[in-house]
Amino acid sequence: MTKLQAKSEVSGFVWKIEAAPGQRVAKGDTLILIESMKMEIPVVAEADGVVVTISVEEGAAVGEGSTVAVLEV
């Protein structure tokens, strides 16, 4: 088992959190939606795994490249 960090590719605000700790996710599933430039930009699971932590709250500001969730894959 290895830990995989899910990162936001853009800076913006957390619009919606679509996964919860303990949840099993498949590669490509949306974990979190970031709002930037009036667009909802998904942060997706890079691999099948289980969500360990969600490290942001809805409405929080995130920077480009910052970790928003951790998966165990």
Next chain:
Amino acid sequence: MKDDAKLRPDLRLVLDAQAERLDAARPKAVARQEKRGRWTARRAVEAIADADSFVEYGGLVRPATDGMEGAADGLVMGTAKVGGRAVDIVLYDYSVYAGTQSAMNHAKITRMFSHAEKHRLPVICWLDGGGARPHDMHVVARPSTPTFVVFARLSGLVPTVGISPGRAFAGHANLAGMCDVLIATKDSAMGMAGPPLVEAALGKKYTPEEIGPASVHWASGVIDILVEDEAEAIAAAKKYLGYFDMELPAGEAPDQTLLRDLVPENPRRAYNVRTVIQTLCDRDSVLELKAGYGKAAITAFGRIAGRTVGLIANQPMYLAGAMDTPACLKMAHFVQICDAFDIPLVVLCDTPGLMVGPEVEKTGLMRHSARVLSALANATIPVLTVVLRKAYGLGYYIMGSRPLEPAILLAWPTAEFGGMGLEGAVNIIYAKELEAAATPEERAALHASLTAELKRSNTAVESGAKFLYDDVIDPADTRDILIKTLETLPQPAPLATRKRIIEPF
């Protein structure tokens, strides 16, 4: 054969001299490279050139300075076949005085670049070295060094590929900066001046990695392709040169029905346009350039049914696909490569327009967005445009719009045409009505209903009825229509003269 005692002395002299430059005769040099964790130049030649195809030029050359020794004076060069294609290759050998540029190897490389110009051969440069060799200051009557001028004149005439497998500073960085495509390993370092010069000028000691690590050059757009190691670098160079075989047998097509759902129904939802590119092109045929830079756009080479194409696309995942200065610079450079070598261009449009605001004006966006439009307007290559979603304003105008006379202009069902976003348009068109609303809630409701109404009258089919596009299509048919359109566009005759230069950036 060399042990044959019957060999005449003159031939033996030649054979012994030839053997001296090879790795087998240079265990100390090989060990030094091993200690650095790098390949020798000879090993790189083996990996780049097709088996038994390398013909060496200037292999017997020695340093001009008395008392100095160095195999081939630190530059291995010659002609070779690479993937069946004739190429000139030049490799600086770091084990000879840190790969430095000397009086003699300047003369050598100038010879090779002139050879490439005369015979129209692509050039691969292995740039592992630290600029000029100071010892050469002692060379009496140091000759002129046209290296960089001759190389600059290859621009647009033949494809040039640089590989930075370790250190490329000063003169080596100058060559790297002029290559059409620059490939670098993740642990490499490059810079216009190395540690001694930086310390002399700025009074501070830096390591090469502190001055110009690959991560910095990847983010600045200097590096086109970032790789793990030498083997990957060479594979990338071969893949890039492979596109100049313009027509190969058709590759495997990915499942095209995927395209129907790639653009989300929710117009606010972003998607990764890389998936569109990967799905339209033959499997494993895509090579993206400058992925670490100008992320609001994607530039890539690929094959569609075996035919080489360039692709530029807006990336909704970044800035919603709004075109900022880095995205424009990246696209303008890419269009120039395609135009110089007659590679058809597929344009995938989904942009809310050029990026706006005081910050982007500080970056010179007025001039840099003009580069893309100017490159496309003056290009003679066929452009095949597909509007995936937003086609707004000057952004769309640049992204292969009708006035640019694309060979075909297609739109997906999600295509939205307009001078600006519909929400913004409603604010302007219905400003009075919205102003008159009694409460903010009423205003929001009115805005939403007016936007929905405008959207209904602005579907892709309605735009098709106004002949804004040549057709609105099932996304799953896109590849097929692109193939048929490419088939109407015969391969142009080989260029007898240079069509254009490719600006270094």
